[in-house]
Amino acid sequence: MTISETAADPKPFWLSDNFAPVFSETTEHELSVTRTIPTELKGRYFRNGANPPSGKSEDWFLACGMIHGVELNGGKATWYRNRYIQTPLLEEETPSQESRMKLENSIANTHIVGHAGKILALAELSLPIEVSKDLETRGPYTFGGKLNANMTAHPKICPITGEMLFFGYSFMPPFLTYHRASASGELIQTEVIDVKGGTMAHDFNITENYVIFMDLPIVFDMKLRMEGGLGIRFDDEYGARLGIMPRNGNSEDVIWFEIDPCYIYHTMNAYEDGDEVVLDGCRLVGYMTEGMVKPPLPKLYQWRMNLKTGAVTERQIDDLGVDFPRVPDSKVGQPYRYGYTAEFGQDTPTVVAFHKYDMPTGNKTSHHLKNGRTGSEAVFVPAANGTSEDDGYLMSYVYDPAADKSDLIILDAKNIENDPIAVIHLPARVPAGFHGSWIADSE
Numbered sequence: 001m002t003i004s005e006t007a008a009d010p011k012p013f014w015l016s017d018n019f020a021p022v023f024s025e026t027t028e029h030e031l032s033v034t035r036t037i038p039t040e041l042k043g044r045y046f047r048n049g050a051n052p053p054s055g056k057s058e059d060w061f062l063a064c065g066m067i068h069g070v071e072l073n074g075g076k077a078t079w080y081r082n083r084y085i086q087t088p089l090l091e092e093e094t095p096s097q098e099s100r101m102k103l104e105n106s107i108a109n110t111h112i113v114g115h116a117g118k119i120l121a122l123a124e125l126s127l128p129i130e131v132s133k134d135l136e137t138r139g140p141y142t143f144g145g146k147l148n149a150n151m152t153a154h155p156k157i158c159p160i161t162g163e164m165l166f167f168g169y170s171f172m173p174p175f176l177t178y179h180r181a182s183a184s185g186e187l188i189q190t191e192v193i194d195v196k197g198g199t200m201a202h203d204f205n206i207t208e209n210y211v212i213f214m215d216l217p218i219v220f221d222m223k224l225r226m227e228g229g230l231g232i233r234f235d236d237e238y239g240a241r242l243g244i245m246p247r248n249g250n251s252e253d254v255i256w257f258e259i260d261p262c263y264i265y266h267t268m269n270a271y272e273d274g275d276e277v278v279l280d281g282c283r284l285v286g287y288m289t290e291g292m293v294k295p296p297l298p299k300l301y302q303w304r305m306n307l308k309t310g311a312v313t314e315r316q317i318d319d320l321g322v323d324f325p326r327v328p329d330s331k332v333g334q335p336y337r338y339g340y341t342a343e344f345g346q347d348t349p350t351v352v353a354f355h356k357y358d359m360p361t362g363n364k365t366s367h368h369l370k371n372g373r374t375g376s377e378a379v380f381v382p383a384a385n386g387t388s389e390d391d392g393y394l395m396s397y398v399y400d401p402a403a404d405k406s407d408l409i410i411l412d413a414k415n416i417e418n419d420p421i422a423v424i425h426l427p428a429r430v431p432a433g434f435h436g437s438w439i440a441d442s443e
């Protein structure tokens with residue numbers, strides 16, 4: 001049965017319908033497939049999400065993480081597995097603030113990335129948690145003892161140098177810290193970045209030569225936290241800035257650009273264009289302001305920052321409510337043409353469609369989910385020997401309410417409006433979740 005809201009038992013959206021957790025860890029081999037999995041796809045698709053073992057959670061973002069994975073090999077889906085990230089927090093019905101404060105006690109629910117042969121499950125206020133290819137938890141990952149602080153769930157891996165660039169934020173000083181790991185996974189730089197206060201910095205971005213920090217006015221409020229939930233609010237006084245720093249620079253090198261106050265959970269990509277640094281992302285206006293009834297829908301925007309003149313311009317690319325923006329891993333920090341997003345429903349962050357934006361024009365092609373089916377973030381997977389940027393596939397978990405089970409769908413990224421080229425039928429429901437990665441065997 002699906003869990004739905006009733007007058008007698010009102011549940012917040014994150015415990016309702018396909019946001020509700022699943023309570024078993026399942027393993028199934030040799031999955032049934034409709035149509036054809038490309039034989040070139042060899043690796044694993046992993047996606048993370050919040051899955052409270054108690055069935056209770058104060059907020060969508062605050063529950064322990066569960067990874068859902070599918071392995072593909074030789075045109076077959078060889079297995080599906082879902083596994084909790086093992087953490088002491090699993091033992092607590094609602095993890096206390098004190099337990100969460102321990103760096104190694106990660107809910108690890110937000111993202112899962114591969115770098116330097118490691119697979120890391122990430123949540124932004126904790127250390128990374130290493131997992132194996134078959135989703136067994138190996139434990140907190142500290143870059144050989146060098147990382148003694150929390151790590152964002154949105155590191156960026158440079159497709160040119162192989163470096164992983166990331167940061168951590170805190171509501172206590174130091175508020176913002178930058179880190180750079182080499183292609184082989186050695187932590188080679190850590191810098192405290194001066195900002196005037198602690199703000200929730202969920203994502204950041206890179207270009208060929210720079211990193212871009214987002215110092216946006218969502219602040220922590222202990223009084224709100226004591227009332228339950230995330231304990232964050234929009235601060236009218238704080239202002240909003242984007243900071244550009246050479247990748248090997250330090251706090252003194254950051255050039256800050258004031259922008260219209262807003263919040264940005266997720267950036268699509270960034271790149272250099274002459275004297276300008278361009279950042280594309282999903283912009284929220286009115287998020288966590290006093291009197292917010294429901295979260296506003298994020299809209300795709302572009303900011304252009306001129307490093308010579310200090311000028312910044314902002315423009316809206318589309319009016320549709322979209323998030324989970326992704327580009328091919330090979331285009332992260334590079335000029336690019338196509339960006340992929342998921343469209344949210346009006347009342348909850350339920351994914352109802354996928355969109356492919358031709359960024360220079362803002363035109364889009366779309367894949368609308370039918371018959372009440374709902375999706376998840378869509379991840380671009382390159383084709384073997386591809387010659388154009390969109391030679392590849394989009395993968396996403398899609399929930400079918402009629403079957404109360406989910407599929408992993410594979411779309412042709414060149415023609416996302418078409419029916420999936422493959423639908424891999426899973427033995428269980430995959431709840432709506434957050435972010436994931438395709439980690440090829442060749443990586």
Ligand SMILES: [Fe+2]
Pocket residue numbers: 110153154202265266434435
């Ligand atoms: Fe995120």
